[in-house]
Amino acid sequence: MPVNRILFVFFWMICLGQPVLAKTELPSEDEILKTTNVALKYLKESDFEKSLIVSRVALQQALMAKNNNLIAVSYNIIATNYNEFSEFDKAIFYYKKALSFANKTTNNVLKNRINNNLGNVYCFEKKLYKKGIEYYIKSLEYSKKEKDTALVYLINLNITWAYFDIDEFKLAQPYFDYIKEHHKERSNESTIVVFNMLNGMYYSHIKDNAKAHSYFIEAIRRGITGAEKSDLLYSYIEYSMFLDKIGDHKNAYKYIIKHNEINEKIYNEEKLKKAERAGFNLELDEYKRQIGKIEIEKRLQDQSLKKSRIIVLLFILTSCIFLILIVTLYKNVIFKKKSNAKLLFANEELIKAKEQAEEASVLKTQFISTISHELRTPLYGVVGITNMLLEEHKELARSQHLSSLKFSARYLLSLVNDILQINKIEENKIVLESWTFNMSDEINMIKNSLSFLSQKNNNQITVIIDPDIPEYLIGDKLRFSQVLMNLVSNALKFTKNGEVNIIANLVEVIGKANFIEFQIKDTGMGIAVIDQDKIFEKFVQVGRNEEDYQGTGLGLTIVKRLLGLFGSTISLESNIGKGTIFTFTIVFEHDLEKTKSIINEIQVDLTCNQMFKVLVVEDNLINQIVTKKIIEKNNYSCTVVDDGYAALEILDIEDFDVVLMDINMPMMNGFETTRKIRLKGIKTPIVALTAFDKDEITDEAISAGINDIIIKPFESVKLFKIINCLIVETKNVG
Structure with missing residues (x-):
């Protein structure tokens, strides 16, 4: 394995050299570093599950604090966990996330370590040497800037090894010369075996068999007496190949046998360590099952x-x-x-x-x-x-x-x-989803969004929330907000010069289940007893003969059906002229550990003021005018084409940052157009701008290569947030 590959994750102390953030209500830098320390402790103990959980908490805190330095550190710890149990693709993904945030800082040591980690994974695990060497060279540049001579020597050693592995001895020469020149003052026990092995490989290549033999024997001697046995394995293999090359097949086979013996020993030790805890639990379960069988018999x-x-x-x-x-x-x-x-x-x-x-x-x-x-x-x-x-x-x-x-x-x-x-x-x-949310925030957001309606009828909205309700709950906050929005807007519509109360009380707790009762009380016109069974039916609007209240007659029907999905029912108390009270109870879960696992990543606002080029593919002339006007108003460059064929032609000759694609077009629809764009190898983000319902087209949109969907009519703020995120994400990946 490459020299000191795993050592590079433990560099959290670097962060102490950065300017301390001003204290706010957000997590402090010291608090985040303490969380990082715990994650590193679990990592050293090979308790990867706990290390991942804690490092993700540290990541959440760092994202909230907008501390790019600590975000990069957290991502690097997560990547190393995956690297340790050979999930190399996931390790590469999180190393790159770490690097993207490290590049936003001035911390060259941090950038150096992450680039080196990526070089190690690509060269010695994925065998993608060209890509790995590129990361090594970047790491080397940062090491030279910081004048870290020990690291410069180490990275030169890794680059030399990588080039030797692919027989690129000429390209390796300057790096090989450097490690030979500085070997005496900078080598140590962890690098001496590899240094001698590389010399053996080099002199074998130039056919100086005497020197090659001498260096290989020295590498093996050092490896046998040293603590790190993985580099000894490589020395055995390379020496065996050298012996086979010069015709000494008997000794070549002998060193292959030695390699296999050491390899089997290392493998068995690692296997036993990883299996020790799991094996004990399995044996205990088997013992219990045997006792159970005897009792049953x-x-x-x-x-x-x-x-x-x-x-x-x-x-x-x-x-x-x-x-x-x-x-x-x-x-x-x-x-x-x-x-x-x-x-x-x-x-x-x-x-x-x-x-x-x-x-x-x-x-x-x-x-x-x-x-x-x-x-x-x-x-x-x-x-x-x-x-x-x-x-x-x-x-x-x-x-x-x-x-x-x-x-x-x-x-x-x-x-x-x-x-x-x-x-x-x-x-x-409709299937209910599980999201972590703050009950107070959701209710107050609904109150604020309906302020215009309350002002129209000169009403006041009052929110009363039981302080015993946990701060963070788990449930489908979107459907819950929809229920509350319909009931509160309905109360405001039928109340004038009065008050609407939103009340939430914790009535029972069973385990992690919190039973919360909600009441929507108003001082409005009320509902007659004879009409109370009708109001939950579709398209029924009680009282329109007295005053024309706008509405579809579906709001309360939707409320009743959504509460059914929650396993709840709704009741009402009302008298003409005295107001109405709607009451229902929903069970939400409260589980801090599950909350942390649900919030794996916090969305980072990637919007920017940079000028981007937008291609609009739309066959409707009026919609072309509207969309182009919205885009150009926000200082974006906009080009409009009428159909999919025109889109393919213009993308062959011109580059765009994002494509807004209509779905329902003549000749060739948006799905087929997107497939043909992807077949050309074009990676430009494509957003479906359509009047179809999102659930109807999501599966086909994903399979065609569409990145996101926006339903017309849309809010321009939402449109630009989505396309900015996609553009920046694509540029970072590229």
């Missing part, structure tokens, strides 16, 4: 003795019953023949009815999907052009006609989304 024998006493009686009784059954069965067979004929006919009718129902369900889904797409496409144009008019002609900002147009488009879009949502629930296409 004993119980069975006891039961058998008891049962044997009544077997004779049961046999006689069974014989009598059997005779009676034969007579009865004979009569039943005749009867069943007649009944089966009728059942077969009825089954055929049921199968036909089932097939018709399934066909109707598919047609319903296709119809809803098609209608939603056909409505969203023009709505994108209406909303986009309305926004353009309001931005370009400030004098129209108070126009009632333009405001009505924008409101109507938004209202129609809300109707389409509600219909799609209720259809997904009815077809069991």
Whole structure:
């Protein structure tokens, strides 16, 4: 193995030389370093599972503190864990993540160590010597900047070894000359074996067999007396190859045997260390199973003795019953023949009815999907052009006609989304997810987002949260927020000059399960008793004869269906003129360890102000105008083409940073266009800009090579955040 390969991970002390961050409410540098120390301790003890868990916590803290130095250190520890149990592809991935953050710092020692680690993995594990040597050379440059002579010698040694392994002795010459020149003052016990072995390889190459033999023997002697036996293995192999080359096949075989003996010993020692704990547990489990089997056999024998006493009686009784059954069965067979004929006919009718129902369900889904797409496409144009008019002609900002147009488009879009949502629930296409979230943050975010509606009707929103509720819970926060949003907006809509309360109380804790009761109370117009059973039905709107309250009539239906997915029900108390109280209970999990495992990585905001080139592939003329206007308004360069063929042609002659791809296009759709782009070897990020529902096209989009999906109409902030992240990620990987 390469010299001191694993040693390079333990360099957290480097961070102490960097400027200390100003103290904030975020984790301090000392706190993060303490967490890093624990991860390193577990790594030294080969407890990789605990080391990974703790190093990921350190990574979260470093990301929150935006400390690139410590982020790189955390990633490097994670990579070394994977390297230790031979997950080399994962190790390379996390080493590169570490390097991307290290490159944002001025810490040359940190950059040097990570580059060297990558060189080791590529050269001596993946056998990709060219790529590995590139990382070694980068590491060497940083070592020279820091004037770290010991490291300069070590990296020259590794580069020489890599070049010798691929018979590139001319390319290795300057590095080989350096280690020979500085050997006396900079070599140590961990490098002396490799130094002598490399000399043996070199003199074997130039056919100076006497010197080659002398150096190989010295390398083997040093390896036998030294503590590190892996380099002795390499010396045996290289010396055996040299002996075979000069015709001494007998001794060549002899040293192969010695290599195998040492290799087997090392392998068995490592294997025993890794298997010791697991083997003990397996043996204990096997012992328990054997005891269990003996106890079960004993119980069975006891039961058998008891049962044997009544077997004779049961046999006689069974014989009598059997005779009676034969007579009865004979009569039943005749009867069943007649009944089966009728059942077969009825089954055929049921199968036909089932097939018709399934066909109707598919047609319903296709119809809803098609209608939603056909409505969203023009709505994108209406909303986009309305926004353009309001931005370009400030004098129209108070126009009632333009405001009505924008409101109507938004209202129609809300109707389409509600219909799609209720259809997904009815077809069991929604599966609850597990996310870590802060209950207080979610509720206050909903309160803030509905502030405009509360001001419109002169209402006040009050939030009351039980302090016993844990800070972090695990559950589907998106569906929970949707339930709360519908109920609170409904309360605000039917309340004027009043108050809406959002109350959350912890009512019971069983293990890790927290039962939280929520109440949405308002002082509004109330619901008559006769109408209370109707309000959860689709498209029902109570009270519209008195005042025209806008809405689809699907909000409470969606609430009831979503709560069903949570395993909960909703109840209400209401009287005309006295307000309404909606009550429901949801069980959320509280588990700190699971929370840490769910949050593996915190998304880092990679947006920037750099000018990027955007290609828009869109066949609808109005949508072309709207999309191009949005992009150019944000200082991006935008080129528009009408179809997939035009996109392929322009990508052959011009480079773009991102492609916004419509899906439903004539001649060649967005999926097929993307596949042809990927077949050309073009790695440019592609974002689907479509009116289709995201769940309908996700699988096909991924298989075609599309990087992300944005549904029209969209928020421009979300669009630019996504394309900026994709562009920066692609440039970093490249």
